[in-house]
Amino acid sequence: MSAPKSEVVTLRINGRVVTVPEGTSVAAALGTGDALVSRADLSGRPRGPLCGMGVCFECRATVDGVPEVLTCLVPCREGQEVVTDA
Amino acid sequence: MREACDLVVVGAGPGGLAAACHAAEAGLSVLVLDPQSQPGGQVWRGEARKRENRLARRWLDRFAASGARFRPGARVVAAPEPGLLLVEEGTSSLAVRYGRAVLATGARERFLPFPGWTLPGVLGVSGLQVLVKDGLPVRGKRVVLAGTGPLLLAAAATLHRHGAEVLFIAEQAPAARHWGFALQLWRHPGKLLQGAALAASLVGIPTATDAWVVAAEGEARVERVRLSVRGHEETLPCDYLGAAYGLVPNLELAKLLGCEVASGAVVVDERLETRVKGVHAVGELLGIGGVDQALVTGELVGHVAAGKPVPTGLERSWRAVRTFADQLARHDAPREELRRLATPETLVCRCEDVPLQALDGCRDLREARLYARLGMGACQGRTCGAAAEVLFGWTGEDVRPPCLPARIGSLRLPSPPPHTRAS
Amino acid sequence: MSAVDCAIVGGGIVGAALADALSEAGMSVALVEARSIGTGTTACGMGHLVAMDDNAAELALTSWSVSLWRALAEGLPRAVEYDACGTLWLAADAEEMAAVDSKVSNYRAAGVRVEVLDAAALYEAEPALAPGLVGALRVPGDAVVYPPLAARTFALRAQARGARLMTGTPAQALRPGEVVLANGDVLAARHIVLAAGVASPSLCPGLPITPRKGHLLITRRGAPVVKHQLVELGYVKSAHGTEGASVAFNAQPRVTGQLLLGSSRQPGVGTREVEAAILERMLRRAADFLPGLDGMQALRAWTGLRPATPDGLPLLGPHPEQPWLWLACGHEGLGITTATGSARLVADQLLGRSSAIDARPYLPERFLGRTPRQVAHA
Known part of the structure; x- marks a missing residue:
């Protein structure tokens, strides 16, 4: 069994152009920047993904205009726009 | 949108896949719902694409050929009447009519609050592992792992393989309990092989029993971790911390459907049927037991759903798995010190930002919810509920719809209304 | 002792x-x-503090009570979420708008400040409402608490x-x-x-x-959708009917940015579970007034058993x-x-x-x- 061909997708996170291997989740792609941050808490402090499994709701962000998407459950796609509030 | 099936399987981890394969191969129309984009659950996450794990590959291939239909990104949000599930898929909604149901919703990590656990870069143990499997770049990153049991080693192996510098593995269990458990693995050859493989890949990573995270520190993200290691405190600068203490089953859907739950597991009969007729439970819902239990119980239910006799070998295997699971539960039980790490300012509920001190004077979960908003936010108490059980001994309340936050449109009943018979 | x-x-x-x-x-x-x-x-x-005028005794007790709450408000902890959002009684047609006139005189006689909004003023106040409403009665002194x-x-x-x-x-x-x-x-x-x-x-x-069961649903935190507590004037008919289950539109902004939705009434029903058919009727009614409702994120639904008397x-x-x-x-x-x-x-x-x-x-x-x-x- 040969390893699947490595392909990449390009998306934008808060306007920053990010290229990641195909199959990367949006939550994982958030970690390509300075810090793994997805949202702000009620006091405005940054938060990042915790559970990675769609349970904790910490990784929520706006994906292609849809708010509150659990980014750990969504694969990166070409041309995707991701916006975090932190 | 609507779907109808003989058997609906909620959760596409090993248990759900095994049940779905047997039922579909026997000719039933089977629909499998899972919130992820591909089948495999948490344990085989990404395997549908990477095809690295042989066991996963075998089941995923069998599933693909079984005739069972898979709906990715599908989250069950309500169960308005017997035989009907309301499901949310991204921005659309789905009503699923079913004859029989298999709940294979798996488990999540148990998080216990400590100062700094809300900092970005602090994740669960499996949480960090999952993100790395999903593409989080960790090459050259310094990582500390703290938790308990075999999952800790599995996560360390994944991180190591992806180029992370795993600085330290803190196992909370006392040495005697830990090594006693490790010796028990001799009785479980499958487990032993996994354990040996893991150990081989972890050569050179400092590991200690009687060790846990005291605090994570940093400004806008974790920068260093303070650990208690066999009674001494150590500080390690790091980029990521994975910290969690074992697993707890995802019981919400079972509770919503009215299944009886006792001692943290769904009550089932020998056909793995819950107290609700036609609803079965498999895998972690029966008590944390890992892949082996998931496959054995999934196959067992698959036979039942298909109306075939259950091979006695399966029943024997399940009993053996339960023995291992009970040992695991004893090993992973969080130690007393972990209940006292949070300071008054440490947030317990991460959705509503409820600090420990806000719970002063609360006597039970209902008071904590109503007076302090504990568990009243987006995750519906999934994270803080398990913590509150360890910290205070508070157990959960009834589950009401929606069992996950959902668009109101996803809670609307399919028309014509389901009560057409009653008039 | x-x-x-x-x-x-x-x-x-x-x-x-x-x-x-x-x-x-x-x-x-x-x-x-x-x-x-x-x-x-x-x-x-729901925690509404609302002057109700079904009869003189109800109006006397509710309007006095609301004013007592107002006097307390300053001293209440913030977490009690006292919010003087006021109530809008929504008129869906000319008949209901005519009912506004009699409410105006009832309230004014009881010393309750009210103002009548025409359709334009209503939509300026609450742009999220469905088109077609003819006006509203605003009771600015009403409030909500937790x-x-x-x-x-x-x-x-x-x-x-x-x-x-x-x-x-x-x-x-x-x-x-x-x-x-x-x-x-x-x-x-x-x-x-x-x-x-x-x-x-x-x-x-x-x-x-006797118990009278009611269903409620609350959304997740978000940007406020409405500013006032909104009640359909049909609520009065629905709320005080004694036969069978009824629903009426009632929505409330919470200080958390959540939207609290009601209401249903089931006389004599003493069970606590959320009933899908009743919830559906309640949501359908609410969606008539708030067309964007189906896209909002529901967080929880629950029921309460209200202690009802015959009058x-x-x-x-x-x-x-x-x-x-x-x-x-x-x-x-x-x-x-x-x-x-x-x-x-x-x-x-x-x-x-x-x-x-x-x-x-x-x-x-x-x-x-x-x-x-x-x-x-x-």
Whole structure:
């Protein structure tokens, strides 16, 4: 069994152009920047993904205009726009 | 949108896949719902694409050929009447009519609050592992792992393989309990092989029993971790911390459907049927037991759903798995010190930002919810509920719809209304 | 243990407000609650503080109570979420708009400030509403609170004055001068007030109180969708019908940015589970008024059992056949609104004080004892 061909997708996170291997989740792609941050808490402090499994709701962000998407459950796609509030 | 099936399987981890394969191969129309984009659950996450794990590959291939239909990104949000599930898929909604149901919703990590656990870069143990499997770049990153049991080693192996510098593995269990458990693995050859493989890949990573995270520190993200290691405190600068203490089953859907739950597991009969007729439970819902239990119980239910006799070998295997699971539960039980790490300012509920001190004077979960908003936010108490059980001994309340936050449109009943018979 | 001046059985918002009022007047008080303060029907309500004008007695009690809340507002902790958002009574057609005129005169006669909004003013105030509404009546003095913490605040104020909060203490029987507790203890009290909501008949058989089930749903935090509490004028018909289940549109902005949605009423239904068919009717009705509703994120749905009386008014005063027993129960969906006024009325009677409003319409004797059929309607 040969390893699947490595392909990449390009998306934008808060306007920053990010290229990641195909199959990367949006939550994982958030970690390509300075810090793994997805949202702000009620006091405005940054938060990042915790559970990675769609349970904790910490990784929520706006994906292609849809708010509150659990980014750990969504694969990166070409041309995707991701916006975090932190 | 609507779907109808003989058997609906909620959760596409090993248990759900095994049940779905047997039922579909026997000719039933089977629909499998899972919130992820591909089948495999948490344990085989990404395997549908990477095809690295042989066991996963075998089941995923069998599933693909079984005739069972898979709906990715599908989250069950309500169960308005017997035989009907309301499901949310991204921005659309789905009503699923079913004859029989298999709940294979798996488990999540148990998080216990400590100062700094809300900092970005602090994740669960499996949480960090999952993100790395999903593409989080960790090459050259310094990582500390703290938790308990075999999952800790599995996560360390994944991180190591992806180029992370795993600085330290803190196992909370006392040495005697830990090594006693490790010796028990001799009785479980499958487990032993996994354990040996893991150990081989972890050569050179400092590991200690009687060790846990005291605090994570940093400004806008974790920068260093303070650990208690066999009674001494150590500080390690790091980029990521994975910290969690074992697993707890995802019981919400079972509770919503009215299944009886006792001692943290769904009550089932020998056909793995819950107290609700036609609803079965498999895998972690029966008590944390890992892949082996998931496959054995999934196959067992698959036979039942298909109306075939259950091979006695399966029943024997399940009993053996339960023995291992009970040992695991004893090993992973969080130690007393972990209940006292949070300071008054440490947030317990991460959705509503409820600090420990806000719970002063609360006597039970209902008071904590109503007076302090504990568990009243987006995750519906999934994270803080398990913590509150360890910290205070508070157990959960009834589950009401929606069992996950959902668009109101996803809670609307399919028309014509389901009560057409009653008039 | 020495006898207290007054034992209040039931630590919902009415019992807690009464404990506050009596302890303020210097009485020694014990508040006996089976579970926790403000966590029963109190916690299941919307928390509206709304002047209602179905009849003169209801308007007198609700408008006075709302003004008492307003006077308290400054001193309430922020977590009680007192929000003077006001109410908009929505008119869907000319007939309902005509009903606004009679409401205007009712409210003004009772000293309640109101203003009539035409369609343009309504949509300027609440742009999220569905088109086609003809206008609204605005009651700016109405407000909302977070009921469990409001109740707890009352109870803690009483406790600070020496009142005993006996939570986790179910009462088993009431006798002259004694509350018999489920644990076998006996609490001696000079006066006993029964304020146990739907549980009241179990401690005083024969009370004309039946459960009326209601469903509610709250959304996740987000940008506010509406600014006022919104109620359809059809609510009045629906809320006080006695036959069968009914629903009406009622939406409320919370200070958290959540939207709280009601309402349903099921007379005589005492089960607690969320019923899909009722929830569906309630959501369908709400979506008629808020077209964007289906896209909002639901967080939780729940039910509450309101203690309903045959005439929709609470029982406030002495039991005519058991003069040692006082009643403060049967508030149905207005327990939060009228907790302040109800507490004052009962306290005034217990203390022999005069009240700001006529207490007679709420006396239990309209149903109990010597004049069982003579309903005192003002």
